[in-house]
Amino acid sequence: MNNLKVNEQTSAEKIVEICDAMKELLLEKNRRYGDSALRPKKIFYKGDSTTSILVRLNDKISRIENNIDELPRMNDICDLIGYEVLLLISMSKNRSDILSLID
Numbered sequence: 001m002n003n004l005k006v007n008e009q010t011s012a013e014k015i016v017e018i019c020d021a022m023k024e025l026l027l028e029k030n031r032r033y034g035d036s037a038l039r040p041k042k043i044f045y046k047g048d049s050t051t052s053i054l055v056r057l058n059d060k061i062s063r064i065e066n067n068i069d070e071l072p073r074m075n076d077i078c079d080l081i082g083y084e085v086l087l088l089i090s091m092s093k094n095r096s097d098i099l100s101l102i103d
Contacts, residue, residue, distance in 0.1 A: 026082045037086045050090040057083050 009017070030037070037056070038049050045052060060079050064072040088098070 022078065022081055022085075025078060026085060029082065030086075037083070038090055048090075050087065053083055053087045053090055057087070 037053055040049055040052055045055075057080065060076055060083065064076050064080075067073065067076070
């Protein structure tokens with residue numbers, strides 16, 4: 001008899017599930033915030049979107065660093081992933097750039 005539970009996912013299936021959920025979350029947040037990371041209004045901060053995203057990443061990392069809990073909050077982790085995707089876009093990276101990293 002197979003030792004795997006019927007509903008147990010493989011690592012590959014979990015990666016697909018998490019990446020799909022992150023895609024949905026990022027698209028929704030991007031819609032709600034009016035694409036502000038990549039097209040900032042420049043009301044207070046006049047710099048470019050790449051630098052703005054780097055500042056946001058720095059803020060998130062500081063929040064994680066100052067967290068008193070044993071593990072970082074899921075929201076902070078998801079925000080880091082989202083901002084890192086937006087950073088790649090702001091740096092004009094695309095699918096082939098990412099796939100070129102496969103050895």
